[in-house]
Amino acid sequence: MSEQQIIVTVQGVDKVGIVAKVTSVLAQYEVNIEDIKQTLMQGHFVMFMLGNIEKSKYSFKEIKEALTKAGEELGMEIWVQRKEIVDNMHII
Numbered sequence: 666m667s668e669q670q671i672i673v674t675v676q677g678v679d680k681v682g683i684v685a686k687v688t689s690v691l692a693q694y695e696v697n698i699e700d701i702k703q704t705l706m707q708g709h710f711v712m713f714m715l716g717n718i719e720k721s722k723y724s725f726k727e728i729k730e731a732l733t734k735a736g737e738e739l740g741m742e743i744w745v746q747r748k749e750i751v752d753n754m755h756i757i
C-alpha cells in the first residue's frame with residue numbers, strides 16, 4: 666500500500682490560502698488525503714499530509730511538479746516524497 670502513498674510537506678511564512686491551494690491541487694490531481702497535520706509556530710506554517718495516488722490518472726512526477734509549482738506561487742517550500750522511500754530510510 667505504501668507504494669501508492671505520498672508524503673507532502675509544506676513550510677514557510679503563514680498566510681491566507683495555503684491549505685486551500687495545496688488541497689485544491691491534490692483534488693485536481695485525484696489524490697486522496699488520508700491524514701493531515703499542521704501547526705503554526707511564531708508565524709511559521711508547517712503542514713504534513715499523507716496522500717494516496719492509487720486512483721489518480723496522473724503520475725507521481727506530474728503530481729510532484731504541480732505541487733512544487735503551487736509552492737512557488739505561494740512563496741512556500743513544498744516537498745513530495747513516496748511514503749515507501751521514507752519508510753525504507755528509517756530501516757537503514
